[in-house]
Amino acid sequence: MIRKWCGVKSSLQREANHRKEVMNFQSSRRRGEDGVAMVINFLLSNARLVLGVGGAALLGIATLAVKRLIERAGRAAEDEKVEQKMVESWEELSLVSASPTLIRKGIQGVVRKHASKATKQQKADLCQNLQVSSPDVLPKPEAKSKRQQLCVLTLQERLQQYYSSRVVLAPHEVKRAQCLALDICTEIQGFLHSRHPDMPLGEMNLGGSLLDDLQVVSADHACLLVPLQLEPSLWRLIPGEETLLTHPLHWMVRRVNLEYFPRGRSYWDRYLVGGYLSAEAVVNMFSKAVMETVNWPSISGTLDCLVRPILGGPDLRLEIRPESGTESSDQPLFISMLPVLREGDVVLTAQPELTSPWVNAWHLSLYPWETQRLTQLDATDDGCRRLTLKVLKAVCKLSPPLRHLKTAPLANLILHLSDSENDWSKNSLDVRFQQCINELIGHLEQQALHSYFKPAVNLLSDLSEDQVDQMGFMLYCAVSDPEILLI
Secondary structure, eight states: OHHHHHHHHHHHHHHHHHHHHHHHHHHHHHHHHHHHHHHHHHHHHHHHHTOSTTHHHHHHHHHHHHHHHHHHHHHOOTTSOHHHHHHHHHHHGGGTTSOGGGTTTTHHHHHHHHHHHHHHHHHHHHHHHHHOOOTTSOOOHHHHHHHHHHTTOOHHHHHHHHIIIIISOOHHHHHHHHHHHHHHHHHHHHHHHHHOTTSOBOOOEEESTTTTTOOOSOOOEEEEEEEBOOOTTTEEEEOGGGSTTOOTTEEEEEEOOTTTSOTTSSGGGGGEETTEEOHHHHHHHHIIIIITTSOHHHHHHHHTEEEEEEOSSSSEEEEEEEOTTSTTTTOOEEEEEEEEEEETTEEEEOOHHHHTTOTTOEEEOOHHHHHHHHHHHHHHHTOOHHHHHHHHHHHHHHSGGGTTOOHHHHHHHHHHHHHHOOOOOGGGHHHHHHHHHHHHHHHHHHTOOBOSSOTTOBTTTTOOHHHHHHHHHHHHHHHHOGGGGGO
16 A cells, blocks of 8 residues: 555655656746847847937847848757857947947948849849740840840949930920919019019019029929118128027128118018018019019910919929920929029028028028039039039939938038049949948938038038937948949
């Protein structure tokens, strides 16, 4: 009886020990899984903490590495410890803990690798699609060689192809836009002369990128300059640094000699606010006198197109759509009226959207200085600065992550680069293009690109952190393969 009881007891003890081992194994496995989850949460939180210029790239690399960590942990055999796999993954994730300044040394290489693979695969798919023709008709040897050549173009050739196919505007498209803008200009000027004959205005003219041959992709906007004529003895233009605003681009126009020439002697006295000519008051006046008063349906019938003002915004804009049935019926043209003041080489514009909330401030336009300087430099050495600027403008306009980069930062980037680089020949377009990408990444990391003519002005100050992150990721990928910007 005792032997039987001892046998039963030993059997029960063995079963209890077995259950204890199973529970220990399961608990250790749970602890391993919990450790993996903690590592994942820690990595992702750290990736968010180091979001900077290359924040998007960091988060993407962290996600890929964490995915590998999970796969390794899932494939781990029962006799291998989870800690060993975690150590291997931590070595791979050491890049994630780097600061944003180390991105270009570490993560940049990883981003390049993945971007290069994606682009090569895309090129391979393109070559395959080009080589596959109709099943009944075989391609000719000459045609096949041409298709293959499309896949092995150098960056210089690819940039030239991109410029001719995507950047440059067709002459008939430019002529159409210019003719429409000049017709609108004639109608508006005639209306103002008839309704406000005492308003001292200069001759309205066309300005901006459409006139300077710097518009890219499509001729979709134009600018009408409306010069205001001021009496030199009654008005003084005050530089932004000398005003209470202390902003280099925010100038003011003061009414002077009031003791000898009281208010009312100048037509523009009626738009004074606190002793200064108000840019906002001038814009509101033109909005009521032109945008809300002109008989636009009559002008639409005269020009054989639909012309309508865009009301409610801070600027003076018109939308022009050709009649339905024409080739460009779906391509609108936007024309902006821009009141300007000129004194020597200084051009002040009334743009409340740029000078808000200061109603008296006028915006100092650096655009004439920048375009003139680029033209002078290219004329000196037959360079490709303007060509590079147009390519960069098209890339930013056609790439959603880069659309917030306007003309001013790109033009000033090239001007700064011209001080250190002498070779701007047409054959160096690819080198200058890649250099502009690298320089732009550096400015985005610092979130500062200073104006060439006004160093106190930061041309990237209006960009948000998310926009900088998106641009940084896109440009980091383009460092290893610039052609991803030319798709």
